[in-house]
Amino acid sequence: MTTSIMAREAASSPSVIRAQLASNRETCEALGERFRQQPPRAIMMIGRGTSDHAGVFAKYLFEVGCGVPVIAAAPSVAGVFEATLNLEGCVAVVISQSGRSPDILHQVKLAKAGGAYCVALVNDTTSPLTEMADAVLPLHAGKEKAVAATKSYLATLSALCQLYACWKPDAALKEALDGLPDCMQKAQEAGPRLRAEDLSGIAHCVVLGRGFGYAIAREIALKLKEVLGIHAEAFSSAEFLHGPVTLVEKKLCVINVSLDDETASFHTSQLADIAQRGARVTDISLSTGTHKRLQPLVIMQRFYLDIEQVAQEMGLDPDTPPGLKKVTETV
Structure with missing residues (x-):
């Protein structure tokens, strides 16, 4: 490969x-x-x-x-x-x-x-x-x-x-x-958090985080769409409970982004509720050993390498997603 x-x-x-x-x-x-x-x-x-x-x-x-x-x-x-x-x-x-x-x-x-x-x-x-x-x-x-x-x-x-x-x-x-650079390097050397089998047969999923975790969940969802062609939407885990949670009854795939910060107890409780309702949860978080505000960067470092590997295993070209170009011109 x-x-x-x-x-x-x-x-x-x-x-x-x-x-x-x-x-x-x-x-x-x-x-x-x-x-x-x-x-x-x-x-x-x-x-x-x-x-x-x-x-x-x-x-x-x-x-x-x-x-x-x-x-x-x-x-x-x-x-x-x-x-x-x-x-x-x-x-x-x-x-x-x-x-x-x-x-x-x-x-x-x-x-x-x-x-x-x-x-x-x-x-x-x-x-x-x-x-x-x-x-x-x-x-x-x-x-x-x-x-x-x-x-x-x-x-x-x-x-x-x-x-x-x-x-x-x-x-x-x-x-x-x-x-931070050393922590990111360690994340590269850690094992993958997202694997091809986690997304096998998946056409739709949601990515859930809270606070800073929600911020990177949006980027994760975009990359799932861009690189893998999977329809993914990001939600705050709290907002997801206000209506969209009904989707999990159909064994919806949920990508969980957890941070060890002020949101941890709230997010963990909400994810437990969502899992209990039947969601298929994949946790892509990892121990970062760094400042709580920098945890999202370390998680994203690992995620980018993982999604590239998943794309290759699925026979996709991660460098040139269909229909996209580097500079998009819109009004």
């Missing part, structure tokens, strides 16, 4: 993040000082697909840690309705691997017109987004050739964590970030 580009890119994440943290430290400290001196009244996240899922992670990070409301931009507000929002005193955090998607660039233009201070997390620093932003946190992920993003997503989460740790400031998280 050949090693795919996706697998090689996912495996490079620890070295990518190690270099990124060193390169961005000064910029993050400066932004942290700025936000302490001029606390934003709100943060608007701008991104699509995988970048939008990173924005959900940012919502929990900045709302829980900094007490600042975080909203997700609705792309059609700018792209279709051409509405300029009043964003005076707000920060727009723009996430884009390419920095070239026309709809993202248009949103940034209108956000700045509305008074927002724009921070771009972008991989391609030669892109138009770099020129438009007020501040740039390069992802330093290098060229990403596989259509399914892996290292750029993980680099986005680490950049968000470093920015938060410098803004708070959070000395424990800063220290843990230094050890």
Whole structure:
């Protein structure tokens, strides 16, 4: 079995993040000082697909840690309705691997017109987004050739964590970030958490997490759709009990994302209820040995390698999912 580009890119994440943290430290400290001196009244996240899922992670990070409301931009507000929002005193955090998607660039233009201070997390620093932003946190992920993003997503989460740790400031998280690449490397060397037999005959499934676990559940569900062609939807485990739980009566496949953080007791109780109703539960969590806010990155590191292997065993090409391309142009 050949090693795919996706697998090689996912495996490079620890070295990518190690270099990124060193390169961005000064910029993050400066932004942290700025936000302490001029606390934003709100943060608007701008991104699509995988970048939008990173924005959900940012919502929990900045709302829980900094007490600042975080909203997700609705792309059609700018792209279709051409509405300029009043964003005076707000920060727009723009996430884009390419920095070239026309709809993202248009949103940034209108956000700045509305008074927002724009921070771009972008991989391609030669892109138009770099020129438009007020501040740039390069992802330093290098060229990403596989259509399914892996290292750029993980680099986005680490950049968000470093920015938060410098803004708070959070000395424990800063220290843990230094050890993150080693924890991710250990996750690569651990055994798989998701196997082909777990998904054998599966056409539909749900991915359940809570809080930061829900944030990465969204990315996991996207990859199940992109890479394996499995219809997967992400839910907060609490939200799933408000209606969708009726689906488990048909032995629905549930991918469980558990974290050892503030959500653990709530999520565990809810998953026990769901399993008792007849769900077929596969737990992809693993012991990470790191700061609770960094656990999702370690879990995603293992997941990316697992889903690539599952794709190969199913006879699928994980590098070029049908109907997809690296830069998607929408309005």
